[in-house]
Amino acid sequence: MDKGYVPLPWLTDIWSRLQAARTADRLAHGLLISGPRGVGKRHLAECLARSLLCRSRAANGTACGVCADCRLLDAGSHPDLIRVGPDPLAKSDEIPIAAIRALAEHESLTPSRADWKVALIDPADRLNPASANALLKTLEEPSGRTILCLIGERIGQLPATIRSRCQQIKAAIPSEADALDWLRGQTAQGDLALRLRLAHGAPLRALSELDDNLLEQRRQRLAGFFAVAAGTQDPVKEAMAWNSLGASLLLDWLAGWSCDLLRLMSATDSARLDNPDQRADLARLAGRIQPAAGHRFLQRVLEARALAESNANPQLLLESLAIDWSRINQGRNTWRPRP
Numbered sequence: 001m002d003k004g005y006v007p008l009p010w011l012t013d014i015w016s017r018l019q020a021a022r023t024a025d026r027l028a029h030g031l032l033i034s035g036p037r038g039v040g041k042r043h044l045a046e047c048l049a050r051s052l053l054c055r056s057r058a059a060n061g062t063a064c065g066v067c068a069d070c071r072l073l074d075a076g077s078h079p080d081l082i083r084v085g086p087d088p089l090a091k092s093d094e095i096p097i098a099a100i101r102a103l104a105e106h107e108s109l110t111p112s113r114a115d116w117k118v119a120l121i122d123p124a125d126r127l128n129p130a131s132a133n134a135l136l137k138t139l140e141e142p143s144g145r146t147i148l149c150l151i152g153e154r155i156g157q158l159p160a161t162i163r164s165r166c167q168q169i170k171a172a173i174p175s176e177a178d179a180l181d182w183l184r185g186q187t188a189q190g191d192l193a194l195r196l197r198l199a200h201g202a203p204l205r206a207l208s209e210l211d212d213n214l215l216e217q218r219r220q221r222l223a224g225f226f227a228v229a230a231g232t233q234d235p236v237k238e239a240m241a242w243n244s245l246g247a248s249l250l251l252d253w254l255a256g257w258s259c260d261l262l263r264l265m266s267a268t269d270s271a272r273l274d275n276p277d278q279r280a281d282l283a284r285l286a287g288r289i290q291p292a293a294g295h296r297f298l299q300r301v302l303e304a305r306a307l308a309e310s311n312a313n314p315q316l317l318l319e320s321l322a323i324d325w326s327r328i329n330q331g332r333n334t335w336r337p338r339p
Contacts (some may be wrong), residue, residue, distance in 0.1 A: 005047045008040040008203075009182055010174035018048060018169075019061035027165035029142035034155040035171030036207025042174050044171060045120055045149050049073075049081055052116040052147060064148070079112040082119040086126055095126045100134040109143040115198055117146045124150035125157045132159050139165040175202040183207060191215070197274050198256070218247060218253060222278060225257060228322060229285060229329040235322035239315065242322070246315035251305045252319065258298040261286045265294060293328045300324060 007015040019125040021027045031048075035041045048218075049226030050063035054070055057063055064069050074080040084103050086093045088239055104118055111117045121127075127135060139148060139162065150166060152158070174182075176193075179201060183192045198218070199205035224241055256274040263271040264279075264286035271278055286294075304317045 001240035005043075005050050005065070007047050008043060010178050010203075011044050011171055014044065014169055014171065015047070015061070019051070020102045020166070022052070022061065025049065028089065029146060030150070030166035031169060032150045032152075032155060032158075032163060033169045033171060034152055034200050034321050036200065037153055038172060038199055038202030038209070039092060039171045039173055040204055041171040042151055043204070044169075045122070045151050048147075048149065049118045052118055053078060053080055053114040055114075055288055066246065078114075080114040080117045082117070084119060084121045085123070092306055093126055094128040095121070095124075095131050096128070097130040097134050099129075100131045100138070104138050109138070109146040111145050115145065117143070119146070119148050120151065122151040125154040125155065125243040126193065127154040127158065127162075129159075132162060136161055136165070141183050168256065174203065176201065179203040194277055197276060200274070212283070221245065221250065221253065222275070225254075225325070226281060226285065228326050231326070231329065235326040236319050239322040242318045243315045247308045247318060248305075251301060251308060251320060255298065255305065256302045257282070258294065258301055261289060261292070262294050265289070289328060297321075297324060 006058055018027070031045075033041045033045055047062065050070065050073055051057055051061045053073060054063035054067060056067045061068060063073075065074075071080060073081060082103060084099050086095055087099070090096070103121075109117050111120075121135070129189050129269045135148075136159070142148070148166075150158075150162075155163065155168075173179075176196065179196055181193055182203055183196065183206060189195070189212075190208070195206040195210040195215070196203065198215075221242060224233055224248065228235050228238050260271075260273045260278075260282050263273060266281045271281070275282065304321055307317060308314055
């Protein structure tokens with residue numbers, strides 16, 4: 001059996017429901033698989049596609065990994081699996097209408113050799129209005145043995161007409177205990193609980209994104225965050241260091257640091273933090289910031305995250321936030337982080 005395409009343990013209930021629907025021939029023609037980044041929704045979609053196209057699946061529905069269809073899938077040449085996404089050579093990260101038209105015209109969406117034709121549309125939230133409208137027509141008139149599987153993190157951006165024509169499958173964050181149990185079986189890395197918190201509970205993010213180098217970069221930038229608050233670091237210089245790691249990553253970290261400060265302002269020391277290793281310094285800093293100012297800064301960070309996804313200048317966004325953070329702490333510069 002192909003161990004690479006066994007459903008992740010926290011998604012087995014969803015998998016069982018999908019397989020029961022397949023066995024009863026009640027599988028929806030449109031599936032919308034959503035969930036946070038790193039929770040395993042794409043892995044689930046791949047498992048389902050292989051299950052539908054495999055000729056010798058196991059009793060639980062997983063693909064055998066050795067039949068002719070599975071070998072074609074491994075080679076990326078199975079005629080009944082279609083992948084639809086943004087054009088990697090285009091400047092835009094949208095899924096163009098041409099890609100959806102090509103999907104609809106792909107041999108009339110009828111299987112060539114397997115029992116099903118499967119289309120993976122990922123990320124579905126990158127459909128532009130024209131391509132979404134073209135896909136809607138296909139969803140309204142599905143072929144009998146075709147599964148359109150839409151995958152994405154921000155499905156609220158999809159038109160309601162598309163969402164209403166799909167069975168929605170939400171891949172949720174597992175419990176911390178279950179996630180840590182799985183991570184221990186995947187890696188010998190230390191600090192797994194911290195890595196999981198920094199990945200917002202998403203096990204695949206904790207495994208693939210948070211290596212030792214990134215943890216050290218986080219430590220340095222958090223030290224810079226504290227130094228700006230203490231008045232010992234120029235905010236514009238710190239913003240340059242933030243930008244060198246990428247605005248998306250730093251804005252995610254800034255949101256986590258700001259949320260932890262607000263948690264510590266309003267709760268006891270038992271507050272659950274995204275950055276538990278920094279509790280002492282965050283708690284000391286939280287005692288010196290006005291809650292209203294902390295809330296305003298978090299709002300600005302969240303607004304900057306939305307702007308960063310557009311064509312906004314990331315350096316200017318980060319400089320503005322760093323200067324704002326410095327001003328919030330003006331007159332409070334007797335605070336110092338621990339040595």
